[in-house]
Amino acid sequence: MGKIKLGKKSPRIDMTPMVDLFSLLLVFFILTATFRPEEAAPIDPPTSISQTPIPSQNLATIEIAKDNRVFFNIDNGSDTTKHIRAKVLQAIGSQYQIKFSPEEIKKFEKLSAFGVPVAKMKDFIAADNADARAAMMTGIPMDSTDNQLSMWIRFARTYNGELDVAVKGDGTAEYPTVKKVIDALQDNNVNRFNLTTNPEANDVSLDETL
Amino acid sequence: MGEIIENEKPAKGKKKRARKHGTHIDMTPMVDLFCLLLTFFMLTTAFNKPKVMQIALPEKPKPGEKVVAPEINQSRALTLILSDNDKVLWYAGLADPTKPPLPVLNETDFSKDGIRKLLLQRNKELFKQIYLLNKDVTEGKLDISQDSLETRIRDLMRDDKSGPIILVKASDGVNYKNLVDIIDEMVITNIARYTLTDINPVEKMMVRNFKNAKSSVAASN
Numbered sequence: 001m002g003k004i005k006l007g008k009k010s011p012r013i014d015m016t017p018m019v020d021l022f023s024l025l026l027v028f029f030i031l032t033a034t035f036r037p038e039e040a041a042p043i044d045p046p047t048s049i050s051q052t053p054i055p056s057q058n059l060a061t062i063e064i065a066k067d068n069r070v071f072f073n074i075d076n077g078s079d080t081t082k083h084i085r086a087k088v089l090q091a092i093g094s095q096y097q098i099k100f101s102p103e104e105i106k107k108f109e110k111l112s113a114f115g116v117p118v119a120k121m122k123d124f125i126a127a128d129n130a131d132a133r134a135a136m137m138t139g140i141p142m143d144s145t146d147n148q149l150s151m152w153i154r155f156a157r158t159y160n161g162e163l164d165v166a167v168k169g170d171g172t173a174e175y176p177t178v179k180k181v182i183d184a185l186q187d188n189n190v191n192r193f194n195l196t197t198n199p200e201a202n203d204v205s206l207d208e209t210l
Numbered sequence: 211m212g213e214i215i216e217n218e219k220p221a222k223g224k225k226k227r228a229r230k231h232g233t234h235i236d237m238t239p240m241v242d243l244f245c246l247l248l249t250f251f252m253l254t255t256a257f258n259k260p261k262v263m264q265i266a267l268p269e270k271p272k273p274g275e276k277v278v279a280p281e282i283n284q285s286r287a288l289t290l291i292l293s294d295n296d297k298v299l300w301y302a303g304l305a306d307p308t309k310p311p312l313p314v315l316n317e318t319d320f321s322k323d324g325i326r327k328l329l330l331q332r333n334k335e336l337f338k339q340i341y342l343l344n345k346d347v348t349e350g351k352l353d354i355s356q357d358s359l360e361t362r363i364r365d366l367m368r369d370d371k372s373g374p375i376i377l378v379k380a381s382d383g384v385n386y387k388n389l390v391d392i393i394d395e396m397v398i399t400n401i402a403r404y405t406l407t408d409i410n411p412v413e414k415m416m417v418r419n420f421k422n423a424k425s426s427v428a429a430s431n
Contacts, residue, residue: 022241047394052264054260064386175381
C-alpha cells in the first residue's frame with residue numbers, strides 16, 4: 001500500500017498554444033488575403049525600377065498576352081453598390097442589341113478578366129468553369145471598324161469617373177498590338193495610364209556620368 | 211480554451227457511478243482544420259503586389275483640329291527609333307528632308323553602356339542635380355517629406371533648359387518589353403522631356419538605308 005501507483009496516462013500534448021498561434025495566423029491570412037485573380041493567360045510583364053504600387057480600386061486592366069490577344073477587366077469600384085461592372089455590360093450589350101438577363105449580369109460581376117467579342121459574351125458567361133472560359137477567349141476585337149476595346153474603355157469611364165487604367169502586357173507582345181491599345185486609350189482621352197511591371201533594382205550611380 | 215483535469219480517483223463506494231468526465235476537449239480535428247485553412251490561405255495570397263510605371267502622353271489632336279508642332283530646339287532634339295532585335299537607332303537633331311544633309315543614324319542597345327550612357331551624357335546636369343538631392347535626403351542631410359522631394363524634382367525637371375528632348379519612335383518589329391525598357395531608361399536617367407510618337411516616312415527611309423548599308427558591309431567582309 002505504501003507505493004503510490006501512477007495512473008497510466010497516455011502522453012497528452014497540450015495543444016492550446018499551437019491552436020492559439022494557428023488561429024492568429026489564420027486570421028491574419030484571411031484578413032490580408034487578396035486573391036489571385038483568375039488568369040486568362042499567363043502574362044509575364046517586363047521589369048522596371050518603379051516602386052509605385054498598383055491602385056487597388058477603380059482600376060481597369062487591359063492585358064496583352066504573348067499571342068497578342070487582348071483582355072479587359074474592370075472592378076466594381078470602391079462602392080460596390082453602384083454595380084459598375086453590371087452597368088458597363090448592359091451599356092455595351094445595348095450597343096450590339098444584346099439583352100443580358102439579371103442572372104447573367106450577376107454572374108458577370110463575379111468574373112474577372114475577359115477576352116471575348118461582345119457577340120460571344122452570353123456563351124462566355126454561361127460557361128461553367130474557368131477552363132471552358134479560357135478556351136473561349138479569342139481576345140477583344142480592336143479593328144478600326146469594330147473597336148470593342150475602345151467601347152469598353154468608354155463605357156467604363158462613363159460609369160466610373162475615378163477610373164485608373166493599367167496596361168499589363170507580356171514582354172514579348174508585339175508593338176503594333178500595344179500601339180492599338182494605346183490608341184484606343186487615347187481615343188477616349190486617357191492620356192495618363194499605368195504600365196504594370198515587375199520590380200527591378202535601380203543601380204545607376206553618379207560616377208557613370210563623369 | 212482552458213482545460214480541467216480531474217483527479218481520476220477510483221470510486222470507493224459500492225455504487226459504480228458513471229465517472230465524471232473531465233472537460234477535456236480533443237483539439238486535434240480543430241488543429242487539422244486550422245492547418246488546412248492556413249495552408250490554403252498562405253498559398254492563395256498574392257503577396258508580391260505588382261508595381262506600375264506611370265506614363266503620360268500628349269493629347270491626340272481631334273480630327274479636323276490643326277496642331278502646330280511645338281518648336282524643338284535642334285541642338286536638344288534626340289530621336290530614338292526602337293528597332294527589331296533589341297536595338298536602338300538614334301540620331302541627334304531633326305530629320306528634315308528639305309534641309310539636307312539628313313542626320314546620321316547610330317546604333318546602340320539596351321545595355322548599361324548602350325542607351326543609358328548616351329542618355330546620361332546628354333542629361334548630365336539634370337541627372338546630377340536630382341541625384342544629389344536624392345542622396346541628401348537618403349543620408350539625412352536634408353529633412354524634407356517625400357511629397358516636397360517630389361515637388362522639387364518636378365520643379366527641377368520643369369526648369370531644365372539644357373537636357374535633351376527625346377522622341378521615342380517604335381517600328382513594327384518591336385516588342386512590349388523594349389517599350390517598357392526605354393521608358394524605364396528615361397525614368398532612371400531623369401529625362402525631363404520625352405514622348406512616344408509615330409515613326410515618319412523620312413525616318414523609315416533612314417532606317418532602311420542604315421540596314422542596307424550594314425548588310426552590304428557585312429556581305430563585303
